[in-house]
Amino acid sequence: MTSEAVPAGSQSIRETARSRDVSPWRRLLLRPEVGALLGAIIVWVVFAVLAWDRGFVSARGVATYLEVAAQLGILAVAVALLMIAGEFDLSVGSIIGAGSVIAALIPTQLGINFWWGIVTALVFSLLIGFVNGVVVVRTALPSFIVTLASLFIIRGITIGTTRLVTGRTQVGGLQNVPGFESAATIFAYDIPLFGAAFPVSIIWWIVVAAISTWVLLRTQLGNWIFAVGGNPVAARMVGVPVRRVKILLFMNTALAAWLVAMIEITSARSADVLRGEQREFYAIIAAVIGGVLLTGGYGTVIGAVLGALIYGMVRQGVVFAGIDADWVAAVLGAMLLAAVLVNRYVRQRALGARE
Amino acid sequence: MSDSTTAPVMNGHAGSERVLDVPKGTRLLALENASKYFGSVIALEDVSMDLKAGEVHALLGDNGAGKSTLIKILSGVYQPDEGRYLVGDEEVHFNSPRDALARGIATVYQDLAMIPLMGISRNFFLGQEPEKGWGPFKRFDLQTANAITREELHKMGIEIRDPEHAVGTLSGGERQSVAIARAVYFGANVLILDEPTAALGVKEAAVVLKYIAQARARNLGVVFITHNVHHAYPIADRFTILNRGRSYGTFEKNDVSREQVVQMMAGGEDLERLGNELEEFARLDAEKHARLTPVAAETDVSMMQMGRELENEGDRVSG
Numbered sequence: 001m002t003s004e005a006v007p008a009g010s011q012s013i014r015e016t017a018r019s020r021d022v023s024p025w026r027r028l029l030l031r032p033e034v035g036a037l038l039g040a041i042i043v044w045v046v047f048a049v050l051a052w053d054r055g056f057v058s059a060r061g062v063a064t065y066l067e068v069a070a071q072l073g074i075l076a077v078a079v080a081l082l083m084i085a086g087e088f089d090l091s092v093g094s095i096i097g098a099g100s101v102i103a104a105l106i107p108t109q110l111g112i113n114f115w116w117g118i119v120t121a122l123v124f125s126l127l128i129g130f131v132n133g134v135v136v137v138r139t140a141l142p143s144f145i146v147t148l149a150s151l152f153i154i155r156g157i158t159i160g161t162t163r164l165v166t167g168r169t170q171v172g173g174l175q176n177v178p179g180f181e182s183a184a185t186i187f188a189y190d191i192p193l194f195g196a197a198f199p200v201s202i203i204w205w206i207v208v209a210a211i212s213t214w215v216l217l218r219t220q221l222g223n224w225i226f227a228v229g230g231n232p233v234a235a236r237m238v239g240v241p242v243r244r245v246k247i248l249l250f251m252n253t254a255l256a257a258w259l260v261a262m263i264e265i266t267s268a269r270s271a272d273v274l275r276g277e278q279r280e281f282y283a284i285i286a287a288v289i290g291g292v293l294l295t296g297g298y299g300t301v302i303g304a305v306l307g308a309l310i311y312g313m314v315r316q317g318v319v320f321a322g323i324d325a326d327w328v329a330a331v332l333g334a335m336l337l338a339a340v341l342v343n344r345y346v347r348q349r350a351l352g353a354r355e
Numbered sequence: 356m357s358d359s360t361t362a363p364v365m366n367g368h369a370g371s372e373r374v375l376d377v378p379k380g381t382r383l384l385a386l387e388n389a390s391k392y393f394g395s396v397i398a399l400e401d402v403s404m405d406l407k408a409g410e411v412h413a414l415l416g417d418n419g420a421g422k423s424t425l426i427k428i429l430s431g432v433y434q435p436d437e438g439r440y441l442v443g444d445e446e447v448h449f450n451s452p453r454d455a456l457a458r459g460i461a462t463v464y465q466d467l468a469m470i471p472l473m474g475i476s477r478n479f480f481l482g483q484e485p486e487k488g489w490g491p492f493k494r495f496d497l498q499t500a501n502a503i504t505r506e507e508l509h510k511m512g513i514e515i516r517d518p519e520h521a522v523g524t525l526s527g528g529e530r531q532s533v534a535i536a537r538a539v540y541f542g543a544n545v546l547i548l549d550e551p552t553a554a555l556g557v558k559e560a561a562v563v564l565k566y567i568a569q570a571r572a573r574n575l576g577v578v579f580i581t582h583n584v585h586h587a588y589p590i591a592d593r594f595t596i597l598n599r600g601r602s603y604g605t606f607e608k609n610d611v612s613r614e615q616v617v618q619m620m621a622g623g624e625d626l627e628r629l630g631n632e633l634e635e636f637a638r639l640d641a642e643k644h645a646r647l648t649p650v651a652a653e654t655d656v657s658m659m660q661m662g663r664e665l666e667n668e669g670d671r672v673s674g
């Protein structure tokens with residue numbers, strides 16, 4: 001007793017009269033990151049015109065804006081994954097501050113190897129991410145509020161503790177601690193290329209983005225991330241471990257914050273309690289410019305990468321163009337608004353093949 | 356009747372062509388004198404029902420009658436405060452929908468069936484993603500997922516151009532059908548459908564009803580909740596009618612007329628008043644009928660057609 005609605009082996013797939021051909025070009029336009037790609041091209045053209053002969057298009061210019069983009073991009077990629085899963089993390093900036101101070105205080109105060117500080121900071125960051133995640137899924141409070149609280153708590157404790165221990169809010173002299181050389185090679189090496197120095201953080205950014213996009217698009221976990229953000233109740237019904245996915249992604253943003261912190265303190269050779277301030281907002285802006293939906297369930301890693309690239313080009317572009325850097329915030333804000341409008345349109349088209 | 360035949364566990368790729376291998380009419384599950392209270396609210400009191408292999412069991416009742424509460428007990432969301440829940444011959448205490456799913460009891464909720472912004476095949480395999488590769492390189496085998504999804508939907512007469520298109524581009528009826536296909540594919544023996552045809556037009560509802568008939572032909576048990584007698588009557592084999600948390604009992608289709616079902620749904624004590632109202636409606640209808648004959652005729656035809664198609668479907672699938 002078997003059913004055979006069609007003869008076995010029938011390969012002919014009859015298309016309904018209702019669906020019509022969508023050109024590859026149109027399909028491309030429907031991708032979530034297409035707005036960010038256009039934005040990146042426009043921004044590049046604008047600054048190329050404004051600062052062509054002032055070095056924006058030179059190898060040195062490219063290296064500077066890629067460095068800025070990389071440090072934000074590592075964060076933005078992780079934040080994008082979390083946002084696709086429907087949550088925010090406003091505490092990443094404060095984790096950068098706390099992580100850098102922890103990693104710097106341990107070797108300088110205790111006179112031990114730098115790597116002890118680095119590993120302690122890693123454990124601390126993952127712990128904060130874990131706590132953020134657990135509190136969010138247990139209380140069902142908006143992660144916006146929970147991580148806003150973490151932001152202030154962590155920042156406050158970081159400043160207070162650092163001042164208690166050192167009497168200042170900065171920790172310097174990292175280049176003199178044992179283990180600094182190896183750490184700096186891994187996190188802050190400069191790759192000479194085309195007569196400019198390209199920091200290794202760009203490689204980190206590419207690696208983080210490549211792994212993240214692979215996980216998101218090609219693994220079971222990635223499918224779960226979309227589902228958790230798209231409709232957590234429906235996801236739970238079919239057996240997706242919603243809470244575990246969210247906690248994991250909070251730990252992932254904290255991990256990204258740690259990586260950024262290590263890159264920053266090894267290149268600056270010092271730590272500052274205020275490091276990473278406001279970075280949470282720029283990371284969210286980059287993700288949103290890249291097409292990630294604020295309500296979750298939709299977005300790409302590539303989009304967040306492009307969002308960070310735009311940020312880097314704007315931030316450094318104004319410097320090359322000789323414009324006062326005060327204008328950067330206004331430009332980014334305007335781009336954010338434009339991106340949200342474009343993305344809403346794209347999403348409606350994606351869902352509205354039924355035009 | 357051994358437990359393993361009545362309640363096999365979900366076994367991954369069961370395939371939609373699977374036929375439940377127990378004699379038709381075998382009892383799959385039963386509620387005995389179940390009650391459920393929410394504080395002072397009596398959601399269900401002393402309700403009994405059972406479900407057999409190869410039947411569609413319609414659960415009818417007005418708003419607040421307790422239909423959703425009953426199926427939430429069946430699907431493991433709630434536990435009954437009183438009474439027993441049997442799967443096969445064994446009393447069970449489910450703590451979550453996962454437990455019910457593991458016993459082959461799958462529930463499809465109208466609004467929770469699918470995630471609109473995700474692709475069709477990603478939805479179809481959500482939670483049961485086929486994987487290939489090794490260790491950290493294990494990946495979601497999207498090609499296989501796409502091929503199976505396309506194939507399974509093709510079998511139910513839904514043609515999709517691209518399995519990676521967002522589910523939001525499907526119609527409500529198609530979405531519901533995909534959800535049902537998924538439950539069957541992953542080995543459900545019992546399908547519980549909470550208002551699958553609510554908010555669907557006649558044609559859309561017919562698509563869903565057709566698929567319910569297919570599931571029945573494969574000897575699955577289907578619990579089908581609806582407000583709409585006209586959707587339930589053509590397809591159901593038995594009716595259990597709830598009113599204010601209590602059951603009027605279970606009726607074979609042969610023993611009750613459509614009108615009697617409507618009357619019981621509305622509540623016995625109001626029968627007389629309802630009877631008068633119905634007469635009044637009938638009179639008004641007759642007046643309207645004079646004006647709207649073409650439309651009415653068309654609707655009748657499509658309902659009759661639906662009934663016929665359902666029968667054919669059943670014959671074809673089981674034959």
Ligand SMILES: Nc1ncnc2c1ncn2[C@@H]1O[C@H](COP(=O)(O)OP(=O)(O)OP(=O)(O)O)[C@@H](O)[C@H]1O
Pocket residue numbers: 393396397398416417418419420421422423424425
């Ligand atoms: N979680 C709950 N807490 C309190 N009361 C509840 C709860 N769930 C249901 N009820 C009450 O139990 C009664 C039965 O509700 P139920 O949802 O089962 O009805 P229903 O037959 O599904 O109605 P509808 O056709 O409107 O969906 C209603 O009076 C409802 O208010």
Ligand SMILES: [Mg+2]
Pocket residue numbers: 422423424
């Ligand atoms: Mg209900």
